[in-house]
Amino acid sequence: ESGITGVRTADVDVVTSEEFAELKADVELPPFRWLIIEGTEGSDDFFMVGRVKLAVSEAALSVLKRHGLRFAELTPLSSVHSC
Numbered sequence: 001e002s003g004i005t006g007v008r009t010a011d012v013d014v015v016t017s018e019e020f021a022e023l024k025a026d027v028e029l030p031p032f033r034w035l036i037i038e039g040t041e042g043s044d045d046f047f048m049v050g051r052v053k054l055a056v057s058e059a060a061l062s063v064l065k066r067h068g069l070r071f072a073e074l075t076p077l078s079s080v081h082s083c
């Protein structure tokens with residue numbers, strides 16, 4: 001338990017396309033989890049800014065970094081609010 005608030009996970013089914021099966025036949029996908037954001041800005045570690053921007057606290061960012069953020073685009077929250 002990380003003590004992080006504003007988020008929960010759930011099972012998710014991942015389906016690949018025929019093209020994926022043909023091009024990546026030797027690739028075995030890892031298990032996936034659905035990250036459900038339920039938090040509120042100012043009181044939780046995970047929350048949404050608008051409908052499409054995920055915001056996280058420093059504590060949440062530290063947890064995420066331990067699991068890898070290779071494809072993430074990170075922007076300070078102050079920059080998001082000034083748009």
